Amino acid sequence: xxxxxxxxxxxxxxxxxxxVWLYAGGTKVGDLAASGRAVNAYQIMPFGVAQVIGAxxxxxxxxxxxxxxxxxxxxxxxxxxxxxxxxxxxxxASAWARGLQIDCGCFGSGGQLxxxxxxxxxxxxxxDIGFLxxxxxxxxxxxxxxxxxxxxxxxxxxx
Amino acid sequence: MVREQLAREQRRKATLWTSVIxxxxxxxxxxxxxxxxxxxxxxxxxxxxxxxxxxSGFAVGTGPVTVDxxxxxxxxxxxxxxxxxxxxxAQLVTDKKVTVVYHPIxxxxxxxxxxxxxxxxxxxxxxxxDGGKFAEYHKVLFxxxxxxxxxGLDDTKLISLGTELGLGDPFTQCVxxxxxxxxxxxxxDKSSERGVTGTPTVYVAGTALxxxxxxxxxxxxxxxxx
Numbered sequence: 261x262x263x264x265x266x267x268x269x270x271x272x273x274x275x276x277x278x279x280v281w282l283y284a285g286g287t288k289v290g291d292l293a294a295s296g297r298a299v300n301a302y303q304i305m306p307f308g309v310a311q312v313i314g315a316x317x318x319x320x321x322x323x324x325x326x327x328x329x330x331x332x333x334x335x336x337x338x339x340x341x342x343x344x345x346x347x348x349x350x351x352x353a354s355a356w357a358r359g360l361q362i363d364c365g366c367f368g369s370g371g372q373l374x375x376x377x378x379x380x381x382x383x384x385x386x387x388d389i390g391f392l393x394x395x396x397x398x399x400x401x402x403x404x405x406x407x408x409x410x411x412x413x414x415x416x417x418x419x
Numbered sequence: 420m421v422r423e424q425l426a427r428e429q430r431r432k433a434t435l436w437t438s439v440i441x442x443x444x445x446x447x448x449x450x451x452x453x454x455x456x457x458x459x460x461x462x463x464x465x466x467x468x469x470x471x472x473x474x475s476g477f478a479v480g481t482g483p484v485t486v487d488x489x490x491x492x493x494x495x496x497x498x499x500x501x502x503x504x505x506x507x508x509a510q511l512v513t514d515k516k517v518t519v520v521y522h523p524i525x526x527x528x529x530x531x532x533x534x535x536x537x538x539x540x541x542x543x544x545x546x547x548x549d550g551g552k553f554a555e556y557h558k559v560l561f562x563x564x565x566x567x568x569x570x571g572l573d574d575t576k577l578i579s580l581g582t583e584l585g586l587g588d589p590f591t592q593c594v595x596x597x598x599x600x601x602x603x604x605x606x607x608d609k610s611s612e613r614g615v616t617g618t619p620t621v622y623v624a625g626t627a628l629x630x631x632x633x634x635x636x637x638x639x640x641x642x643x644x645x
Contacts, residue, residue, distance in 0.1 A: 289452075290529065291528060291529055292452065292455060292456040292459065293456070293459070293460075293604060293607070293608065294526065294528075294529070296456070296608075296611075297526070297607070297608070297611040297616075300611050300612070301611070301616045303614065307608075307611065307612040311456070311608070312453055315452050315453045315455070315456030315457075316448075316449035316450075316452045316453050317449075317452070318452060319448040319449065319451055319452035319455075320445055320448045320449050320452065322448065323444050323445055323448040324445065327441050327444070332437055332440075332441060333434075333437040333438045333440065333441030333442075335434075335438070336437075336438040336441045336442060337441060340445060360616075361616065361617075362616050368529065371616050372526060372616050372617040372618070373616070373617055408437075409434070409437065412433045412437055413429075413430040413433045413434060
């Protein structure tokens with residue numbers, strides 16, 4: 261039963277996570293400086309470092325999204341996703357613990373809260389944990405329907 | 420049996436290679452992203468001559484207490500701040516209690532449908548400062564503040580607002596050339612470095628102001644004098 265349903269579940273997880281990354285990267289890629297400011301808003305690293313990370317992040321997110329969309333190197337993409345999400349969760353939790361008044365900057369806000377808005381750290385963390393579960397599933401069971409991996413490896417990918 | 424082993428070996432290799440390619444693609448994406456950013460940041464930065472010593476804003480008034488105001492010309496909360504606290508600030512300036520330093524940063528470019536209104540307005544304000552009319556132009560821009568998710572005022576309108584204040588050809592040229600575009604980006608970076616994560620952000624004598632009401636501002640200024 262699961263042998264047949266698993267790859268379909270994999271497809272859903274893969275496309276879901278792909279959508280998240282493509283959206284996250286897409287909303288940020290138009291303003292790389294704002295992306296750097298969003299990273300800097302966490303006040304975790306020096307401004308110059310935050311700028312570099314912020315400039316790199318949107319395109320990296322888009323490429324992870326494309327890999328997942330195609331189902332190419334699914335396990336590697338899932339592992340990288342999990343790593344990134346874990347970093348984001350730690351970052352948001354740390355901002356929360358320090359009482360910073362910021363937006364997570366997850367989807368291209370430059371780290372600023374809209375006027376009159378309060379931080380929503382709990383929701384942001386819950387959301388990222390949801391994404392982390394998708395990534396974790398794919399990490400354990402990378403095989404999915406309609407994936408490039410299946411084509412290149414001529415059959416279901418190994419576990 | 421052997422055939423199955425071979426097939427498995429082949430799959431293992433294919434998986435390995437796609438992983439290597441994926442990792443390389445991620446690395447390249449990061450480098451390209453940084454390259455684009457670095458290219459965007461190249462270009463000469465002209466600092467307006469009227470700017471404060473560190474080049475990041477324009478001072479109004481001569482009072483002993485410095486009030487730093489970080490605003491974006493499209494930001495609704497800044498418009499609100501200007502209409503509620505603007506008169507108080509003007510009074511504090513007239514009474515020679517404060518020097519207000521306005522930092523016209525550009526953080527809301529993504530809300531002007533691709534016209535980068537925040538950057539254009541910030542640059543135009545610097546052009547007005549060149550013509551000695553920063554305070555007046557600042558006021559006019561907030562009186563004409565466009566809503567978010569609109570294209571904002573076009574350059575023609577930005578110019579005519581200045582012309583009405585008596586700004587001449589150099590101002591027009593300056594706005595048309597987008598002379599202070601890189602400067603706007605630079606002061607926006609500086610604000611982030613200082614810890615500004617939204618607009619308006621107000622510092623009274625270097626301390627972030629929590630209560631931005633007229634009363635809150637007056638209280639903060641008075642306690643800074645003591």
